Amino acid sequence: xxxxRSLGFRAGLLSALILLVLLAVWHVAxxxxxxxxxxxxALTPEQIEYARLMGKDPTAxxxxxxxxxxxxxxxxxxxxxxKNLASPFYDNGPxxxxxxxxxxxxxxxxxxxxxxxxLVAIPLGFVIGMSPLVYRALDPFIQVxxxxxxxxxxxxxxxxxxxxxxxxxxxIFICSVWPMLINTAFGVASVRREWLNVAKTLEVSALxxxxxxxxxxxxxxxxTGMRISMGIAxxxxxxxxxxxxxxxxxxxxxxxxxxxSLPNVIFAILVIGVVGMLLDLMFARLQKAVTYxx
Amino acid sequence: MSTEHFLKVEGLTKRYGDSVxxxxxxxxxxxxxxxxxxxxxxxxxxxxxxxLAGLESASDGHVFMxxxxxxxxxxxxxxxxxGHALMPWLTVRRNIAFAVRSKWPLWTRAQVDEHVxxxxxxxxxxGAIDKKPSQLSGGMKQRVGIxxxxxxxxxxxxxxxxxxxxxxxxxxxxxxxxxxxxGQTHQTVFMITHDVDEAILLxxxxxxxxxxxxxxxxxxxxNTMPRDRQRATLHHDPQYYRIRNxxxxxxxxxxxxxxxxxxxxxxxxxxxxxxxxxxPDTQPQPQPHNGTTLRRIx
Numbered sequence: 001x002x003x004x005r006s007l008g009f010r011a012g013l014l015s016a017l018i019l020l021v022l023l024a025v026w027h028v029a030x031x032x033x034x035x036x037x038x039x040x041x042a043l044t045p046e047q048i049e050y051a052r053l054m055g056k057d058p059t060a061x062x063x064x065x066x067x068x069x070x071x072x073x074x075x076x077x078x079x080x081x082x083k084n085l086a087s088p089f090y091d092n093g094p095x096x097x098x099x100x101x102x103x104x105x106x107x108x109x110x111x112x113x114x115x116x117x118x119l120v121a122i123p124l125g126f127v128i129g130m131s132p133l134v135y136r137a138l139d140p141f142i143q144v145x146x147x148x149x150x151x152x153x154x155x156x157x158x159x160x161x162x163x164x165x166x167x168x169x170x171x172i173f174i175c176s177v178w179p180m181l182i183n184t185a186f187g188v189a190s191v192r193r194e195w196l197n198v199a200k201t202l203e204v205s206a207l208x209x210x211x212x213x214x215x216x217x218x219x220x221x222x223x224t225g226m227r228i229s230m231g232i233a234x235x236x237x238x239x240x241x242x243x244x245x246x247x248x249x250x251x252x253x254x255x256x257x258x259x260x261s262l263p264n265v266i267f268a269i270l271v272i273g274v275v276g277m278l279l280d281l282m283f284a285r286l287q288k289a290v291t292y293x294x
Numbered sequence: 295m296s297t298e299h300f301l302k303v304e305g306l307t308k309r310y311g312d313s314v315x316x317x318x319x320x321x322x323x324x325x326x327x328x329x330x331x332x333x334x335x336x337x338x339x340x341x342x343x344x345x346l347a348g349l350e351s352a353s354d355g356h357v358f359m360x361x362x363x364x365x366x367x368x369x370x371x372x373x374x375x376x377g378h379a380l381m382p383w384l385t386v387r388r389n390i391a392f393a394v395r396s397k398w399p400l401w402t403r404a405q406v407d408e409h410v411x412x413x414x415x416x417x418x419x420x421g422a423i424d425k426k427p428s429q430l431s432g433g434m435k436q437r438v439g440i441x442x443x444x445x446x447x448x449x450x451x452x453x454x455x456x457x458x459x460x461x462x463x464x465x466x467x468x469x470x471x472x473x474x475x476x477g478q479t480h481q482t483v484f485m486i487t488h489d490v491d492e493a494i495l496l497x498x499x500x501x502x503x504x505x506x507x508x509x510x511x512x513x514x515x516x517n518t519m520p521r522d523r524q525r526a527t528l529h530h531d532p533q534y535y536r537i538r539n540x541x542x543x544x545x546x547x548x549x550x551x552x553x554x555x556x557x558x559x560x561x562x563x564x565x566x567x568x569x570x571x572x573x574p575d576t577q578p579q580p581q582p583h584n585g586t587t588l589r590r591i592x
Contacts, residue, residue: 194379197349200367202396202446212392216383292383293428 023074030073072263080263095255097247099271105247107275109165110233113172117229121177122222125184126210129218135185142181150175150236154243164244171240176229183225187218219290227283234276249275300325300482301346301450305559306355308341315341316509318559319355321501323450326480330493331511332541333503334549339486340376343454346484347373359450369397372448374456378439380427386414387423390442397446413445414438416475433464437471444475453485457492466525469495477521490541494534495525501561502544504552512549512557515540516565536567 043051072080088100128135150171157167191214199209215222241250249272256264299322306319316338323329331339344350346357348367357364359371380389390410395401401409414423417437427435436456443451457465473496476483487493493500497517504512519533528534 192379194375194377195381197347197373197375198379198381198393200349201347201369201371201373202393203367203369204396208396213381216381219383290383293426294382 027074030071070262072266077263077266080267084264084267094246097252099249099252099268102247102249102252103271103275106237106241106249109168109241109248110172110230110237113169114176114230114233116169117173117176118180118226120173121180121225121229122184125181125222126188126214128181128185129188130214135189142178146178146182150232151239151243154240158244164246168237168240168244168248172233172237175236176233179228179232180222180225183228184218184222187221187225188214190221191217216290216292220287220292223283223287223290227280227287230279230283231276234272234279238272298325299323300327300360301484302356302358303342303346304356304358306342306345306352306357308338308345309353314508314555315506316503317354317555319509319511320560321511321514323482323484326482328476328481328483328485328496328498329501330485330487330497330499331501331503332487332490332493332545333509334505334545337503337506337509337549339503340454343373343452343484343486346450347371347452349373369446370449372443372446372451374436374439374443374451374453376454376456376458378427378432378435380435380438380442382427385424385426386419386430386438387411389427389438390414390445393442393446409445413441416444417441417471431464433460433468436460437468440468440472440475444479444481449482451481451483453483455486455488458488465489465492470525472496490538490545491528493541494519494537495523495528499563500537500541502541502549504557505549506553508553508555510552510555510557510559511561512552513544514561514563516563518565518568533567540564540566 084099088098088103090096090098091101128138153171153174154167157170158164161167161170195213195217196209199213204213237248238250238253241248242254243250245251245254249268253265253268253272256262256268301323303319303321305317307317308315309317315336319342321329331342333339341350341352345352346364348364348371364371380386381392384392387407387410390413391406394406394409398406398409411420411423414420417440419434419437419441422430422434427438430438436459439456443453457468460468469492475481476496483496485496487496494517498521499517500515501511502513502515503509515537517537519528519531519537523531
C-alpha cells in the first residue's frame with residue numbers, strides 16, 4: 001500500500017514536472033518571438049514604401065498587432081482562459097457564443113447521434129450474434145461500410161436531410177454504430193454455451209434469457225464497443241462542426257481561427273481534450289461496473 | 295422402490311456422419327434410484343446425459359420419463375454441469391434464485407429467498423451466500439451447482455462428472471453430502487463418473503459402458519452393499535473389493551473387447567461375488583487373483 005501510494009505520488013510529481021517544463025518551453029519560445037516582431041522596423045525603405053502603398057504602416061505600432069495575432073504568451077493565454085471560464089454561456093449572436101454554450105451544442109449532437117446508434121446497434125448486434133445466418137448475410141455490408149470516413153457521408157446527408165444540424169447528428173450516428181454493432185455481435189456470439197444450457201434446462205423464456213443471461217454475459221464486450229464508439233464520436237464531432245458550421249465546439253475552433261485568435265483556439269483544444277477524457281472516464285466506470293471475474 | 299422403470303432408454307444411438315459413437319443403448323432407472331455410468335472417454339456418456347437433459351437429440355432411439363418421451367429440456371430434470379456453470383456476475387444467492395424463479399415464476403421475493411436459503415444451508419454454504427463464484431473454491435462452486443439443481447426439486451437429477459475437477463479430500467466431503475441429501479429427498483439420480491470408488495459409494499446400480507465406436511451399456515452391476523454405506527467404513531465390507539475388482543477388470547480389459555458393437559444390446563445385471571457362475575464368454579481369462587477366492591468365501 002505504502003509503495004503504490006508513493007508510486008502514485010512520484011508519478012504525480014513527474015507529471016507536474018513535465019507540465020512545468022512544457023510551460024517553460026512555451027514561455028521561452030513566445031519570449032523570443034516578441035523580438036522578431038519588434039524587428040519589423042529593420043526593413044529597407046523600399047519595403048516600407050511598398051507596405052504603405054498596401055495600406056499598412058509597418059513603423060507605427062507594429063509590435064502590438066503582431067503579438068495579438070501571433071502565438072500567445074503564457075500571460076495572454078492565462079487571461080483568455082480566465083475570461084472564457086468566467087462567462088462560458090454568453091450569447092452575442094451567431095459568431096460570438098461562450099465556449100460552454102458551444103460545448104453544450106456539441107455534446108447534445110454527440111449524445112443524440114450516439115443514442116440513436118446504440119438503439120440500432122445493440123439490438124441488431126444481438127440478432128447478428130445469435131444467428132450465424134444473419135451474421136454471414138450482413139458481414140459484407142458491415143465490412144464495406146465500416147472503413148468509410150464518417151465525413152464522407154456528409155454531402156449525401158446534407159443533400160438528403162437538408163439540415164446541417166441533423167446531418168451532423170447523422171454523421172455521429174454513422175461513426176458510432178460500427179464498433180457497438182461489431183462488439184455486441186461478438187459478445188453475444190461468445191456467451192458460454194454452459195450458461196445457455198443452464199437457461200435451457202431451466203426452461204427460461206427467450207426474453208429472460210436475453211436480459212438475464214446473454215446481456216450480462218456480453219455486457220463487458222458491449223461496453224468496450226460503446227467506449228470505442230464514444231471516443232470516435234468525440235473525434236468526429238469537431239471535424240463535422242468545422243465543416244457544417246453554425247454552432248458547436250468545432251465551429252468555435254474554426255471561427256476563432258478565422259478571427260486569428262490563437263489563444264481561443266488553444267483554449268478550445270484543451271477543452272476538447274478534457275471533455276473527451278471525462279467521457280472516456282465515464283465509460284471506464286460503466287465498464288468496471290459490468291465486468292465480472294470468471 | 296418400485297420395479298417399474300421411471301426412466302427408460304430404448305435403442306439410443308448417436309451418429310456423426312458415418313461414425314457411430316454409441317448404438318442400441320438400453321437401460322432403465324427406477325424411482326428413487328441412484329445410477330452411475332462408467333466408461334472410457336469418448337464412449338458418449340456425456341452425450342447420453344445431454345439427451346436425457348434434452349440438450350442434445352439422439353440419431354435414433356427414445357427416452358421416456360414416467361412414460362412420456364423426452365423431447366427437450368425440462369424443469370423436471372435438474373442438471374449439475376461438469377464445470378459448475380454458475381453465472382459469474384451473480385452472487386450465490388442470485389444464482390440459485392435464478393433457478394428458483396424459473397420453476398416458480400409467481401413466487402414473491404420473500405418466498406424465493408427463503409427457498410434459496412434453505413438449499414444453500416443444505417450444502418452448508420450459509421456463510422458464502424452473498425459471495426460471487428470467483429470468491430469461492432472449486433468445491434464450494436460445485437456445491438452451489440448442486441444446490442441449484444436440487445432447489446428446483448426436479449423429479450430426476452443428472453450429474454455430469456460433477457467432482458472431476460476437485461481434489462480428493464473435497465471430493466469425499468461433497469460425496470458424503472450428496473449421499474446425505476439424496477437419502478433425505480429420495481432423489482432419482484443419473485451420474486457420470488470416472489471414479490470407481492465414487493460409483494461404489496454412491497450408486498445403487500452401475501452401468502458399464504464399452505468403448506467406442508459403437509459403444510453400448512454392456513453390463514449393469516448391482517451394488518449389493520447396504521444403502522446406508524459410509525465412505526469411512528466402505529472398504530471393510532468384503533463385497534466392496536468384489537465389486538471394485540469387477541469394475542476395474544471391466545474398465546481395464548473387457549470394455550475394449552466389447553467395442554464396435556460386440557457388447558450385448560440388452561445388458562445383463564450382475565452382482566459380483568454373489569452370482570453363482572461367472573460368464574465364461576465375456577471373461578477374458580480365469581481370474582488369477584483374489585477375485586475367485588473371495589467369491590468362494592461368499
